Amino acid sequence: MAGNGVFAEILDGEVFKYYADGEWKKSSSGKSVAIINPTTRKTQYKVQACSQEEVNKVMDSAKSAQKLWAKTPLWKRAELLHKAAAILKEHKAPIAESLVKEIAKPAKDAVTEVVRSGDLVSYCAEEGVRILGEGKFLVSDSFPGNERTKYCLTSKIPLGVILAIPPFNYPVNLAVSKIAPALIAGNSIVLKPPTQGAVSALHMVHCFHLAGFPKGLINCVTGKGSEIGDFLTMHPGVNCISFTGGDTGIAISKKAGMIPLQMELGGKDACIVLEDADLDLVAGNIIKGGFSYSGQRCTAVKVVLVMESVADALVEKVKAKVAKLSVGAPENDCDITPVVSESSANFIEGLVMDAKEKGATFCQEYKREGNLIWPLLLDNVRPDMRIAWEEPFGPVLPLIRINSIEEGIHHCNASNFGLQGCVFTKDINKAIMIGDAMETGTVQINSAPARGPDHFPFQGIKDSGIGSQGITNSINMMTKIKTTVINLPSPSYTMG
Ligand code: G3H
Numbered sequence: 001m002a003g004n005g006v007f008a009e010i011l012d013g014e015v016f017k018y019y020a021d022g023e024w025k026k027s028s029s030g031k032s033v034a035i036i037n038p039t040t041r042k043t044q045y046k047v048q049a050c051s052q053e054e055v056n057k058v059m060d061s062a063k064s065a066q067k068l069w070a071k072t073p074l075w076k077r078a079e080l081l082h083k084a085a086a087i088l089k090e091h092k093a094p095i096a097e098s099l100v101k102e103i104a105k106p107a108k109d110a111v112t113e114v115v116r117s118g119d120l121v122s123y124c125a126e127e128g129v130r131i132l133g134e135g136k137f138l139v140s141d142s143f144p145g146n147e148r149t150k151y152c153l154t155s156k157i158p159l160g161v162i163l164a165i166p167p168f169n170y171p172v173n174l175a176v177s178k179i180a181p182a183l184i185a186g187n188s189i190v191l192k193p194p195t196q197g198a199v200s201a202l203h204m205v206h207c208f209h210l211a212g213f214p215k216g217l218i219n220c221v222t223g224k225g226s227e228i229g230d231f232l233t234m235h236p237g238v239n240c241i242s243f244t245g246g247d248t249g250i251a252i253s254k255k256a257g258m259i260p261l262q263m264e265l266g267g268k269d270a271c272i273v274l275e276d277a278d279l280d281l282v283a284g285n286i287i288k289g290g291f292s293y294s295g296q297r298c299t300a301v302k303v304v305l306v307m308e309s310v311a312d313a314l315v316e317k318v319k320a321k322v323a324k325l326s327v328g329a330p331e332n333d334c335d336i337t338p339v340v341s342e343s344s345a346n347f348i349e350g351l352v353m354d355a356k357e358k359g360a361t362f363c364q365e366y367k368r369e370g371n372l373i374w375p376l377l378l379d380n381v382r383p384d385m386r387i388a389w390e391e392p393f394g395p396v397l398p399l400i401r402i403n404s405i406e407e408g409i410h411h412c413n414a415s416n417f418g419l420q421g422c423v424f425t426k427d428i429n430k431a432i433m434i435g436d437a438m439e440t441g442t443v444q445i446n447s448a449p450a451r452g453p454d455h456f457p458f459q460g461i462k463d464s465g466i467g468s469q470g471i472t473n474s475i476n477m478m479t480k481i482k483t484t485v486i487n488l489p490s491p492s493y494t495m496g
Contacts, residue, residue, distance in 0.1 A: 002045070002098045002199060006091065010206050015046040016198070018222050019205050020054070021061040022215030027054060033195055033224055038104040038338040038371045039329050045102060045199045047222040052231045058190055058219045059237030062161045065216030066188035070158050072214075074129050077184050081125035084211035088176075089118035091207060095172060098200040100330045103168055103340055104371075107333040109293060117173045117204070120454045121180045124471050127455070128184030131475060132156055147491035156479035158186035159260065160239030163232060165252075167245040168340055169296045171197025172204045177454065178242040178262075179208070179218065181474035187240070191220040192232055194245075196340055198222050230255065240478060244298075253466060262477050263466040264458070266298045266391055267419025269449045270412040272434060273306040273314060274405065277424035281446065283317035285422070289448025290397040291325060291375050294336050298464075299420050299449040302391055303381075304399040305408040311401045315379055318399075319363050322375050338371035339394050345371045348394035351387040352376065355398070358385045389415060405434060413439045418461035420449035441465070 003011035010017055010024050015032045017024040027048035037044035069077070088095070096110035105113065140150035164178035171193055179189050193201035205220045221228065225248075233241060233252045242262040243249045249265040271289065273282050289301035306314050328334040339345050345368065352366055361379040368374070373394055381388050381398035388398055388411075402408045412421055422444040423434045435443035441459035442449065451458045451469075459468035467477055 002094050002101070002203065004094065006210065007094060007203055007206055010202055015048060016202050016222070018048045018050055018054075019202065019209065019218070019220040020058045020216075021219070022209070027051060027223070029054075033222065035102050035196060035199060036341065037101050038196075038340050041342065041370055045098075047195070047198045047202070050221040050223040050228055052228060055221055055228050055231055055235065058221055059161065059235055061216035062188040062190050062219055063237055065214055066158065066160055066186070069183075069188060069214060069217050070186040072186075074132055074184075077186070078125035078129045080211050080213055081121050081128075081180055081184060084208045084213070085118040085121035085125070087207040087210050088121065088204060089115055091203070092118075095200055095203045098203060099172070099197075102199055103171065103197050104330045104337040105293060106330050106335070106337055110330070113170060113173050116452070116454065117176045120173065120471070121176050123455055124180035124184055124475070127471050128181070128475055131472060132185060132479070141491070148493050149488045149491050151486040151488070153484045153486070154481050156185065156476070157482045159478055159480060160187060161237055162187045162189055162478055163235075163238045163241045164189055164191045165233075165241070165243040165245065166191075166193060166197070166201070168194040168196040169293065169298075170244075171201045174244045175201050175204060177469065177474065181471065182242075182478050183213070183217070185475050185478045187478055188216065189218045190232070190238070191218070192228070193220065193222065195222070195224075242474070242478075247463070249465070250463065260477060261466050262469060262474065264298065264419075264460060264469060265463060265465050266417060267440075267449075267460060267464050268302045268389065268391055268415045268417040269299060269419055269440070270408070270415070270421045270438070271301045271304045271448070272405070272408040272412065272421070272423045272438075273304065273310065274423070274425035274427070274430065275307045275309050276426045277310070278426065278446075279310060279314050279317055282314060282424045283321055285424070285448040286318050286397070287321045287325070289422070289450075291322070291336065291395050294339055294373070294395045295397070296339060296393050299451055301397065301422070301448055303388065303411070304397065305402050305411055306399060308401045308403055311379075311399070315363060315377070315399065318377055322364060322377055325375050327372065327374055336372075336375050336395050339373060340371070342371055344393060345373060348373055348392045348396055351390060351392050352378075352396055354386045355381060358382065360385060360387075360398070383411070391417070405430070409434060409437045413437075416463045419464040420444060420460075422447060422449055441468075
């Protein structure tokens with residue numbers, strides 16, 4: 001159970017502690033923040049409401065710890081990461097239980113998230129020793145006018161303190177996807193988990209604590225965004241921000257100083273379906289891509305753009321599959337579970353009502369109980385409807401009928417987002433042409449969008465983000481290049 005066994009020390013009465021300087025602590029604010037269970041809509045957990053003063057202390061210890069960590073051999077950093085990965089997997093049950101309770105993730109998916117996270121940490125350790133163990137050697141005489149009098153050595157050095165802000169939908173996996181690259185590269189971490197998801201994240205952090213990382217290297221502060229959000233992101237002690245979430249990221253990037261940013265801010269992933277597509281394959285991917293975790297994934301299929309000639313057939317196939325989705329509690333491992341909050345459910349409902357007023361065809365009856373929204377496919381959606389452009393982040397999927405490939409590409413590219421997209425066709429040449437024309441960070445051919453496997457590059461363009469993630473890209477992003485130039489008194493040519 002959460003907060004029990006090896007995790008007992010992270011709980012004080014009914015409030016989970018925050019983690020700083022290698023210790024679990026109570027905030028001197030004496031205040032806590034409630035985490036509402038999306039299913040019961042009652043308080044499930046409480047976490048500390050850290051103060052700005054506590055953030056300052058955390059930044060100081062993260063800075064000192066980083067200096068020592070940067071002098072820790074790479075193999076040793078990797079060894080500790082492997083240890084943390086094993087501990088994380090060993091304790092998957094209580095962490096998954098927290099995911100079920102605080103973000104209503106279906107039980108099996110919650111376990112998968114923890115296991116995937118352990119694998120990510122191990123892969124990162126392995127990749128880190130390879131890519132950080134080598135640099136470049138350049139000689140000066142390749143540039144006009146130079147003799148071979150200079151040897152240039154380049155290596156990758158850490159940035160310092162990384163501020164990691166993961167979203168509610170993957171509070172463990174998208175936290176470790178920032179923590180592990182940061183640590184292997186010699187940085188320290190200040191983690192600000194989402195409130196909904198904070199308890200899962202605190203358990204994950206304890207696994208790193210149990211692995212024996214040095215004091216102050218990993219820190220996790222909880223609290224209200226209104227009190228410590230801007231304070232953290234604008235803190236002079238932060239040397240890099242890695243953020244995944246909504247358009248708060250745009251505000252953060254405007255306020256952050258001259259530091260590297262890694263941002264992933266959602267998407268409106270289009271699924272373009274051509275006349276020759278295998279419609280059973282498409283329907284299966286629309287279900288998986290549009291409705292897994294109730295559509296609360298940035299990479300979810302968020303609009304289907306299907307050629308009119310096959311639209312009826314596709315709609316029938318998708319309807320048949322939607323009818324088979326189980327709807328209910330995450331504990332029962334239902335396919336569709338309550339969305340994360342009441343405000344999120346209200347927002348989704350607003351999009352549905354707008355589509356209704358403007359004449360969309362409801363393939364199922366709209367049904368909602370509390371935060372639980374039944375899966376809904378909206379046919380005949382038109383560009384004047386909000387749902388054609390906005391991200392519901394819920395189990396509601398719009399379908400737009402198109403009459404040409406150009407129309408599909410145009411809709412995809414008119415979005416302010418550009419995360420991923422997919423195209424279904426048996427004609428690989430067309431798939432490549434369409435994929436190249438789609439203004440998105442990734443295009444999937446004949447499969448739904450997805451971030452994983454976690455070592456693949458993952459990036460969005462336009463409002464979908466800054467920079468690229470994936471294990472190798474994140475390690476590189478969390479380092480700087482340092483060069484040392486050896487100046488020779490006279491030219492020297494090997495074998496010359
Ligand atoms: O929600 C944003 C995530 O990066 C999506 O990850 O494709 O593994 O669900 P996923």
